[in-house]
Amino acid sequence: xxxxxxxxxxxxxxxxxxxxxxxxxxxxxxxxxxxxxxxxxxxxxxxxxxxxxxxxxxxxxxxxxxxxxxxxxxxxxxxxxxxxxxxxxxxxxxxxxxxxxxxxxxxxxxxxxxxxxxxxxxxxxxxxxxxxxxxxxxxxxxxxxxxxxxxxxxxxxxxxxxxxxxxxxxxxxxxxxxxxxxxxxxxxxxxxxxxxxxxxxxxxxxxxxxxxxxxxxxxxxxxxxxxxxxxxxxxxxxxxxxxxxxxxxxxxxxxxxxxxxxxxxxxxxxxxxxxxxxxxxxxxxxxxxxxxxxxxxxxxxxxxxxxxxxxxxxxxxxxxxxxxxxxxxxxxxxxxxxxxxxxxxxxxxxxxxxxxxxxxxxxxxxxxxxxxxxxxxxxxxxxxxxxxxxxxxxxxxxxxxxxxxxxxxxx
Amino acid sequence: xxxxxxxxxxxxxxxxxxxxxxxxxxxxxxxxxxxxxxxxxxxxxxxxxxxxxxxxxxxxxxxxxxxxxxxxxxxxxxxxxxxxxxxxxxxxxxxxxxxxxxxxxxxxxxxxxxxxxxxxxxxxxxxxxxxxxxxxxxxxxxxxxxxxxxxxxxxxxxxxxxxxxxxxxxxxxxxxxxxxxxxxxxxxxxxxxxxxxxxxxxxxxxxxxxxxxxxxxxxxxxxxxxxxxxxxxxxxxxxxxxxxxxxxxxxxxxxxxxxxxxxxxxxxxxxxxxxxxxxxxxxxxxxxxxx
Numbered sequence: 221x222x223x224x225x226x227x228x229x230x231x232x233x234x235x236x237x238x239x240x241x242x243x244x245x246x247x248x249x250x251x252x253x254x255x256x257x258x259x260x261x262x263x264x265x266x267x268x269x270x271x272x273x274x275x276x277x278x279x280x281x282x283x284x285x286x287x288x289x290x291x292x293x294x295x296x297x298x299x300x301x302x303x304x305x306x307x308x309x310x311x312x313x314x315x316x317x318x319x320x321x322x323x324x325x326x327x328x329x330x331x332x333x334x335x336x337x338x339x340x341x342x343x344x345x346x347x348x349x350x351x352x353x354x355x356x357x358x359x360x361x362x363x364x365x366x367x368x369x370x371x372x373x374x375x376x377x378x379x380x381x382x383x384x385x386x387x388x389x390x391x392x393x394x395x396x397x398x399x400x401x402x403x404x405x406x407x408x409x410x411x412x413x414x415x416x417x418x419x420x421x422x423x424x425x426x427x428x429x430x431x432x433x434x435x436x437x438x439x440x441x442x443x444x445x446x447x448x449x450x451x452x453x454x455x456x457x458x459x460x461x462x463x464x465x466x467x468x469x470x471x472x473x474x475x476x477x478x479x480x481x482x483x484x485x486x487x488x489x490x491x492x493x494x495x496x497x498x499x500x501x502x503x504x505x506x507x508x509x510x511x512x513x514x515x516x517x518x519x520x521x522x523x524x525x526x527x528x529x530x531x532x533x534x535x536x537x538x539x540x541x542x543x544x545x546x547x548x549x550x551x552x553x554x555x556x557x558x559x560x561x562x563x564x565x566x567x568x569x570x571x572x573x574x575x576x577x578x579x580x581x582x583x584x585x586x587x588x589x590x591x592x593x594x595x596x597x598x599x600x601x602x603x604x605x606x607x608x609x610x611x612x613x614x615x616x617x618x619x620x621x622x623x624x625x626x627x628x629x630x631x
Numbered sequence: 632x633x634x635x636x637x638x639x640x641x642x643x644x645x646x647x648x649x650x651x652x653x654x655x656x657x658x659x660x661x662x663x664x665x666x667x668x669x670x671x672x673x674x675x676x677x678x679x680x681x682x683x684x685x686x687x688x689x690x691x692x693x694x695x696x697x698x699x700x701x702x703x704x705x706x707x708x709x710x711x712x713x714x715x716x717x718x719x720x721x722x723x724x725x726x727x728x729x730x731x732x733x734x735x736x737x738x739x740x741x742x743x744x745x746x747x748x749x750x751x752x753x754x755x756x757x758x759x760x761x762x763x764x765x766x767x768x769x770x771x772x773x774x775x776x777x778x779x780x781x782x783x784x785x786x787x788x789x790x791x792x793x794x795x796x797x798x799x800x801x802x803x804x805x806x807x808x809x810x811x812x813x814x815x816x817x818x819x820x821x822x823x824x825x826x827x828x829x830x831x832x833x834x835x836x837x838x839x840x841x842x843x844x845x846x847x848x849x850x851x852x853x854x855x856x857x858x859x860x861x862x863x864x865x866x867x868x869x870x871x872x873x874x875x876x877x878x879x880x881x882x883x884x885x886x887x888x889x890x891x892x893x894x895x896x897x898x899x900x901x902x903x904x905x906x907x908x909x910x911x912x913x914x915x916x917x918x919x920x921x922x
Contacts, residue, residue: 277743284747414895443895445851447841448772450641451887451894454634468749473842480760481637481767500751501843504758 864912
């Protein structure tokens with residue numbers, strides 16, 4: 221009996237000691253996760269895990285492959301150099317359709333993966349209804365859409381939501397400044413697609429025009445699928461310039477109807493202009509009369525980082541990269557840099573690092589989080605030739621409304 | 632005055648396209664009793680097929696358009712075989728849901744085949760303008776109206792003067808009795824789906840050059856076509872065509888002078904008014920049934 225008691229005590233002690241030993245090993249491993257090598261490289265205890273919420277080609281009618289192709293190239297580039305923190309980067313893609321209910325399911329699936337960061341939701345129609353879930357998610361989400369109305373002011377600061385796209389209202393204000401300062405227009409007509417993108421764009425442009433002493437000659441709206449904008453275009457006949465925040469199809473209709481009606485006003489739009497001209501629906505005088513904007517110009521950028529990216533992307537995917545591919549690429553790189561800076565794959569530490577990180581990427585030589593956690597602060601003005609080639613006029617900065625900065629231009 | 636003429640021309644062209652879509656609805660409805668909610672995506676597919684034949688196969692516009700419209704006829708027949716024939720005899724609601732499913736499949740297939748970037752459909756008159764009393768009218772819109780009037784006249788002739796038309800009217804009146812009299816209702820429903828898809832293809836080919844071709848091209852037209860079919864009483868061929876033109880002119884002319892911001896809602900306001908006041912449709916005789 222005594223022997224049995226002694227044996228039991230010895231066994232119990234052995235179990236306790238073994239458990240302590242495991243715990244110590246675990247602590248050692250955890251400490252090891254954040255240690256730096258002699259060369260300054262961070263060694264992480266586990267791989268950097270990223271979830272991409274975007275659709276690949278064919279996953280829905282609206283799916284475009286550019287986001288996945290851009291992010292995949294970034295992961296391949298990182299892993300070719302040994303990954304991050306001594307581990308290969310692990311990216312999981314979950315399709316996030318435009319339908320908000322299904323996008324919500326995709327977002328919840330992404331949270332379940334417990335990644336260090338999520339990249340995705342390319343449409344503001346997805347982001348706006350999901351904003352409360354993103355804010356409570358506990359994982360930094362780098363949004364691929366300019367969802368300006370979803371996260372504003374104090375709510376945005378310190379939250380889990382970051383945006384890789386420049387502020388929509390900021391771009392719209394800069395387009396209005398460009399039209400008034402560079403094109404010397406005073407009487408302005410506004411055409412806005414009937415959705416938050418068009419309305420916020422026109423509101424911001426109207427404010428700039430009025431602040432600068434210009435005159436809003438007419439303001440009109442149209443449906444996203446409109447194929448006839450006769451009334452809207454005729455209302456612009458005495459304008460010096462028409463600022464148009466529209467989708468590519470109606471933008472093409474406006475551009476052509478302005479010419480057909482002999483209206484000589486200059487025509488300025490956002491990123492849709494490049495898509496409309498590239499489709500071939502806007503050409504000749506309608507194209508030379510058009511000014512556009514793009515978030516990113518990786519194929520025109522002369523920096524070696526952009527040239528290398530463009531060449532590698534085209535070689536891998538068979539088409540030239542656009543802003544969507546480049547911003548997805550930059551998003552992966554930003555999360556990798558934030559992880560290195562945080563010396564951890566813990567979501568909260570990665571988010572904190574993203575808030576203070578400065579990074580030279582493809583689309584912005586100086587990515588940094590602003591008062592609403594928008595990371596990207598520049599875009600490009602474009603012109604087009606009669607045959608549809610685009611030309612970058614100049615780069616411009618999209619200021620942070622929370623900072624006392626003004627618009628500056630760069631070459 | 633130039634503004635009125637420009638708006639009237641726009642409204643007439645828009646109405647013509649809506650009338651083509653409504654005719655497509657009506658043909659299938661008469662032959663099968665089903666409302667085909669894939670009509671909008673058939674319009675889009677027709678435009679994409681024309682882009683493919685002209686821009687990718689390198690055909691000039693006339694054979695390119697003709698090939699696209701012929702292909703649409705075949706696609707319509709296939710649609711009948713896949714989404715209607717296996718469900719014949721089932722509730723109309725089941726068939727309607729099947730047409731919605733077919734629309735989603737078509738939309739996804741277009742996305743995989745052509746991508747989501749807008750495409751451009753060439754036209755020999757795309758950039759030409761006709762000046763009428765100081766108004767600039769795009770020649771493409773004139774072409775739309777002329778082609779639609781010719782097609783409507785042709786369809787009316789087929790309906791009123793040919794054996795196929797008589798059979799179609801017999802099926803619309805009483806499908807089972809028509810079958811007992813030897814009308815081949817299955818062939819007729821295949822022909823109706825094929826012709827309806829060809830009309831949708833024609834609509835896509837006509838509106839494609841006005842802007843760019845994207846996946847939403849046909850959706851708004853389909854809604855307008857549905858409203859026009861209700862205005863016309865969903866049985867009266869002339870009524871449906873008149874309904875289409877009325878909707879286009881109302882949206883462009885009334886919406887061009889008043890209620891500009893909400894002008895896209897005007898056709899549907901008109902539709903609701905007709906349902907409330909004259910549920911049998913504008914040109915249909917007899918007492919209407921309240922919905």
